[in-house]
Amino acid sequence: MSIQDQESFLSKTHPFEVLTPSQMATCIEHMDIAYYPKDTVLISPEKIPNYFFIIIKGSVYEYSPENIVIMDYQSEDTFDSNSLIYGECKNSFIVNEELICYEIEKTTFLELIDKNQTFKDFFLKDLVNKIRTLKDKENTSQLSSFMIARVEDTLIHEACIVSKDTKLIDAIDKSMKYKTSTIIVESENHEYGIITDSLLKVKVLLEGRDLSIPVSSIAIFPLLTIKQDDYLFEALTILVKKNIKRVGVVDNSGKMVGILEQIDILSHFANHTYVIESKIKNAKSIEDLKDASKDFIDIITSLHTKGVKIHHISNLIGQLNTKVYQKIFSLLLPLELQKDACLFVMGSEGRNEQIIKTDQDNALIVRDGVDIEQYRPYMQQITDSLIFLGYPPCEGNIMVSNKDWCKSYSDFKNDIARWVNDTQNMKNFLDLAIFVDSFSVAGDKEMLIDLKEFLYSKIQNDIFMAYFAKSTTAFETPTTISSFIGKENLINIKKAAIFPIVQGVRSLALKEKIKETTTIKRIQILEQRKVLDKDKAAELIEAFEIANTLRLRNQIELLQKNKPLSNEIDANNLGKIERDLLKESFKIVNDFKKIISYIFKLDKIY
Template identity: 30%
Template structure:
């Protein structure tokens, strides 16, 4: 291979891609090309064979002497191995070629010189939070999506125009024209609101106001705003959640300008505006079918751009909830059930479901509602949700099941019964109810139901320790010496949900219940647990980043399965992961194990692991 080609190869391998041209050339000049036959041992030791290897072709197995030769890891093209031994992080590792293999070999002396580069060194010594941050930054740079994670303050803002509520329509229009804006901030005593050009047009054309009328009765309250230092992506999320196309931007002291959706869209191409437009115009179930496809396209697009799964999930769940509420309105033609409370639970309630894998939902209603008519309506509603691409729940936790379509009093009694006659299934029911959020109807019914749940917990001193035992239900798929424990299938797969995602979600859920945290999203719960000093900032951030990474890998796996028309599950084939991803996965499972130990000690479950 010519020197220029070798430099090009190194530039594709982490962390050599962080080296400047001169150091890349130094690395390339120090490389030897070495061939290994199938099953041939690869010499590597600190004393006699101190080398770093980079795989050009073939596969190499890494084993630990004390684990009887079991594979710790497999390295394919563009992967590197040997650094752990050279850095004395692991000293009892052996390597052999799984198939005919070509590698580049670099002497330890050159490797040690390259470690003087801080970016290169960071790859080997940084903690998982910094590694994951760099990983996401790299994805965003490669996809030119950095703008999504830029601050609001970089966006072009419309001028802030502030008026009193007694201002006339004529003066308001003149001010909008003078400052080239279509929205003004309005002060009315202690209240602040917003008036737009659309509000003025409706007032004049529909409600009978004239140019001398005050704008007081046309103002919308409260002000929907965002901090100038917040992410542009969160501005998009907020516009989606509240169904608005502009936000007031604020700093620490006051409002400073207006951010419009059209300017936001000009900064990064995004389909969520199209989804919202289709939703608003939908008048039939057939119209909503188009929305689900648009949401799927949005998920794939954002994932390919390297946007963190945590942010994608928040946006997608807002869209899903608006879709579900719209479906309710379309089907409830006589408006019989407008006050009935429709709730989503589990991953939907936590705003963490990205790919529609199943539905967990329920209905809480007032005693005065015609329960038979509502039950029939819910059968239709569940069937239509399935047609829209929300698969049925394997456990039948859906509004079509009478157990999940109850009056408030009956639901409260059912919750009490779950406590008085506990089982593994009822613990699961309590878990998903804790995560519930109201989508349609009166949300206070759900708040009262959760208050019943919390009151039952306080009555039972040992409940939380028993509830938390599910954190230990599944083994973490990592061996004593850091090897990934995979299934013996073609792709060496790992169930990410059982192995890491569920233990974090449920452990955080238990702690949130203990400390009275009402938020449902796991990342928000982690932040509140940090504020309650349950664990420190460093560990909390590490835990959140680990969860996000595991969810990102799971999403990538699901999108691939979906594109190939395969059954969607929670597994990832480790053979498809880059070496960097495999290393990060090992680190992530290490964090999961640390969190399990924390939960075990916190709830005094010694010996549970």
């Protein structure tokens, strides 16, 4: 292989592309090609190498001290720099398929680390930071102002701020000098309220109030705010969720910096999310909603293509889906029936993690003493309408049109007691799992809140929690990717990575009586409560993000080809960095399964 070929190969192998020309030349000068037959032990606790390995062809397996395969390495992969840096290794690296590789002399490798900080940082980073570095490299070609823009990167209007005791007429006078229709009212401890033109019309003109009143008597508290270094996309999500036209911008101390207007965010993003939200809001019929919901895929594809993080996409789509449910509820259900019922979603919808419409999991609670039969025709209409809008029916029939999921408050309470007390019926655990993720979308949400409080009060049995958590380990998570390369068998990304994280985190959240439903927020709360340490929480979030990103990309490709949706991913279609990310994610998932097994003592149940 010529020097040019060697340089070309190294330039494609991260992080060697960061070397300077002279450092690259030094590297090549002290690099040879080597061959090793199958089963050769390259590194072990007793055998620390004198070379840094880069695979050209073949594969190497990494084994734990228990002789379990925990990682596989293939073409362009490197492995275990730690053995050279620290002079020790806990695991063993053994050739799985005949190996042809580059060997860089240990002294040269350590010299490169010493002279190139970026090169050094990669090898000395913890697992989460390595994953993030790989993700950044993967996304480099996709990065745009859309993805990385922060609030401070767009137009922030100077705020007209007055104290809470200011007379309204003086505040109006000040706002005219600022040439704004928005007045910000400051209270103690950087707490802010807001007065808008529409509020002045309703609270002052229509009520005939005197302009000498203090601004605090009509201001709306609190003003929703966002930090200036937050992502601009998060501000857009708040606007869509809360149906508002502006948010306050504060610095890290909470002090008001200015006002961010809806129109400025929309002009920055130049997408039609707001148009869809407006269509939903103004819909007068289910047919009108069809026009709005059909654009969801375009938004999802656009956001994914531009590199927006998966949990931001799911959050935004989740808010739009909630608005669809609310509109259907208000269009179909008579007003007098709405106040005595609570419509809620469960499963991935309840967790705000269903991006592509895969199915519908929903139910209705009816207040005790109210005739439930009068609701049933409307519930069938809701199911039919959701199907019409592109929400596929649930294969398990967990829908409001099913009498088992449209019942009184007391009947749901009895169900909860049965789910918790009857541990012999596995269906109880399945029903309970999706109910734990429930989220109210319309009607009287207090009924659902009360039912979940009742559920938390019943969870006191360690045996029950062990059976509930057991399904975390129900599906195998591959320890290698190479076994799928060149083969027809596919990786089910949901079973291998997404479900174990969701169920494991859900089990911990139920044990801790955490009310949050989204997986990432649950992880963050578990970290705050010291149930998960900081590093493990960060690893889980990264693995969850990677697995869902690969799943979404695969689903979008299937939709574009008019093929049925699937959770199965062809490893042959993954790029080098994607395979690396997936391997690291599987390692994190397998470690998490061990944590769940330990916490819930899964070895004690059968």
